[in-house]
Amino acid sequence: MYISYMATEMPVTEARERFSEVVETSAHEPVFLTKRGQREAVVISTSEYDRLLQAQEDAEDLAAADEAMAEIMAGAPTIPWSEVKADLGLK
Numbered sequence: 001m002y003i004s005y006m007a008t009e010m011p012v013t014e015a016r017e018r019f020s021e022v023v024e025t026s027a028h029e030p031v032f033l034t035k036r037g038q039r040e041a042v043v044i045s046t047s048e049y050d051r052l053l054q055a056q057e058d059a060e061d062l063a064a065a066d067e068a069m070a071e072i073m074a075g076a077p078t079i080p081w082s083e084v085k086a087d088l089g090l091k
Contacts, residue, residue: 009034012041 008025009032015022022031026043033041044052072078085091 007032009039011035015043 008029010018010022012033012035015031015033022033022043025031027045030048031043032039033043
């Protein structure tokens with residue numbers, strides 16, 4: 001996980017020539033690829049990518065749970081547990 005790092009920036013043209021170094025560096029810190037001095041892309045490790053995807057999914061799940069709880073607190077009807085079990089074939 002990237003906690004504290006010195007961001008590496010590299011022009012795309014240089015990154016093409018030093019691709020294996022870009023991949024190696026991305027194992028422990030993100031590598032920002034630039035065009036005309038502006039960040040255009042970032043190379044990160046697969047483990048960091050997976051961590052970010054999981055964090056996004058977790059945040060979406062929490063938001064959905066908060067929304068569902070707000071609906072229940074506002075008086076929205078709920079589904080009885082016995083009906084849920086029956087729908088899932090868990091009688």
